[in-house]
Amino acid sequence: MKIEHIAFWVKDLEKMRAFYEKYFGAVSNEKYHNPVKNFESYFLSFEDGSRLEIMTRPDIKEGNNSFDAQKFGIIHLAFSAGSKEKVDELTETLRNDGYKVAGET
Numbered sequence: 001m002k003i004e005h006i007a008f009w010v011k012d013l014e015k016m017r018a019f020y021e022k023y024f025g026a027v028s029n030e031k032y033h034n035p036v037k038n039f040e041s042y043f044l045s046f047e048d049g050s051r052l053e054i055m056t057r058p059d060i061k062e063g064n065n066s067f068d069a070q071k072f073g074i075i076h077l078a079f080s081a082g083s084k085e086k087v088d089e090l091t092e093t094l095r096n097d098g099y100k101v102a103g104e105t
Contacts, residue, residue: 007053
């Protein structure tokens with residue numbers, strides 16, 4: 001048994017695709033677009049065969065408190081970089097590119 005893919009809603013599909021390609025080596029498929037549902041998505045494939053689906057739709061709202069409502073984001077997603085040194089290197093790259101590194105003291 002394996003997880004085929006993980007999917008989550010995003011606000012800016014192109015920005016998130018570029019983020020995973022640049023920092024995590026993802027390879028994207030061509031954008032899927034369903035005009036009837038106003039839905040777009042990319043499947044991002046990683047070297048080990050795992051996949052991530054990023055999706056967008058204009059009716060998905062941030063902070064919607066309804067029990068069955070769709071929401072942006074994901075709680076936790078972990079990548080293995082292979083070593084502490086590679087993690088430190090990627091962390092510095094992200095920091096230098098203007099991303100805030102969470103959890104630092």
